[in-house]
Amino acid sequence: xxxxxxxxxxxxxxxxxxxxxxxxxxxxxxxxxxxxxxxxxxxxxxxxxxxxxxxxxxxxxxxxxxxxxxxxxxxxxxxxxxxxxxxxxxxxxxxxxxxxxxxxxxxxxxxxxxxxxxxxxxxxxxxxxxxxxxxxxxxxxxxxxxxxxxxxxxxxxxxxxxxxxxxxxxxxxxxxxxxxxxxxxxxxxxxxxxxxxxxxxxxxxxxxxxxxxxxxxxxxxxxxxxxxxxxxxxxxxxxxxx
Numbered sequence: 291x292x293x294x295x296x297x298x299x300x301x302x303x304x305x306x307x308x309x310x311x312x313x314x315x316x317x318x319x320x321x322x323x324x325x326x327x328x329x330x331x332x333x334x335x336x337x338x339x340x341x342x343x344x345x346x347x348x349x350x351x352x353x354x355x356x357x358x359x360x361x362x363x364x365x366x367x368x369x370x371x372x373x374x375x376x377x378x379x380x381x382x383x384x385x386x387x388x389x390x391x392x393x394x395x396x397x398x399x400x401x402x403x404x405x406x407x408x409x410x411x412x413x414x415x416x417x418x419x420x421x422x423x424x425x426x427x428x429x430x431x432x433x434x435x436x437x438x439x440x441x442x443x444x445x446x447x448x449x450x451x452x453x454x455x456x457x458x459x460x461x462x463x464x465x466x467x468x469x470x471x472x473x474x475x476x477x478x479x480x481x482x483x484x485x486x487x488x489x490x491x492x493x494x495x496x497x498x499x500x501x502x503x504x505x506x507x508x509x510x511x512x513x514x515x516x517x518x519x520x521x522x523x524x525x526x527x528x529x530x531x532x
Contacts, residue, residue: 293396294321295328295517297405297485298509300371302335303346308510315514315529316353324362328388330485330507331369331405336444339433340379351383358384367392369405369486370420374429393477397521402477406486406506409465409473413458464489465504471495474502481524483507483517490515490526 301309315321333350340347358364366385368375380387392403411417422428432440455463464487474482474495480502490508494501505524508515514529 291323291325291520292320293325293328293519295330295483295507295519296510296515297330297369297507298332298488299329299514300332300335300509300511301346301350303344305511309346309349311510311514311529313349313353315516316357320518321357322360322362326363326365327357328365328367328403328483329385330367330403330483331390332371332485333366333369333375334372336448337372337374338437338440338444339374340376342437347379351379355382355384367403367405370407373424374433391473391477393479396519399481400477400479401519402474402479402482404473404482404484406465406484409469409484410463410486411466411469412462412464415454415458416463463487467495470504471497471502481505483519485509492524492526 296315299308299312301312316327321327334346354364354366364383364385365388366375366380366383367388367390377387379385388403390404390408393400394403395401407416407420432443435443465484470482474480474497480497480500482502482504484504485507487506488509488511489506491506493504493506495504496502503524505517505526507517508526508528516527516529518525518527
């Protein structure tokens with residue numbers, strides 16, 4: 291048996307092949323036989339609220355609830371693109387919501403789970419915006435807008451994000467090593483799994499004289515990336531696209 295981790299699918303109506311890949315994977319034998327599926331944020335390109343009446347949220351809910359109803363728990367942690375996703379959609383989709391920075395026991399190995407953006411402390415401009423938009427007041431203000439107004443706001447936010455990414459050094463947008471070590475130390479664990487940076491890899495670290503591990507999930511822009519964790523190993527790999 292295995293526990294599966296995915297993140298950064300950025301599902302969007304403009305990339306229907308990625309949505310189909312997501313649906314196919316959740317219906318696959320690997321997913322149906324898993325102990326659990328974890329989605330660590332940025333499932334969609336932009337989430338404008340649980341009341342979104344577009345086709346994509348319904349397709350997502352159908353796929354995740356079908357998997358949950360087959361006996362596989364589906365855990366979800368919001369990312370920087372879908373932090374407005376709430377309890378209403380989670381109930382419809384059969385999702386168990388997780389706080390960023392939760393520790394779960396995976397076959398006897400306590401593991402810290404994060405989306406990953408909080409670790410990018412060198413990107414001070416991003417962190418300032420993140421702090422602002424995560425307040426209850428800001429979220430309530432956005433959700434009080436009409437769906438059309440929220441769609442326009444989300445489109446503008448994506449443009450601003452692309453501009454920021456294009457004008458910021460890659461090293462600044464990556465995780466800060468000290469932030470990683472501090473997160474591991476504060477959680478009292480030696481393994482971290484996160485997404486956000488779109489740099490899939492397994493990193494070995496030294497933490498207070500001992501070996502620690504940071505596993506970064508890949509994005510789904512070109513090919514699905516999945517982490518398969520068992521009692522014996524953690525295997526990061528891609529999915530066939532054909």
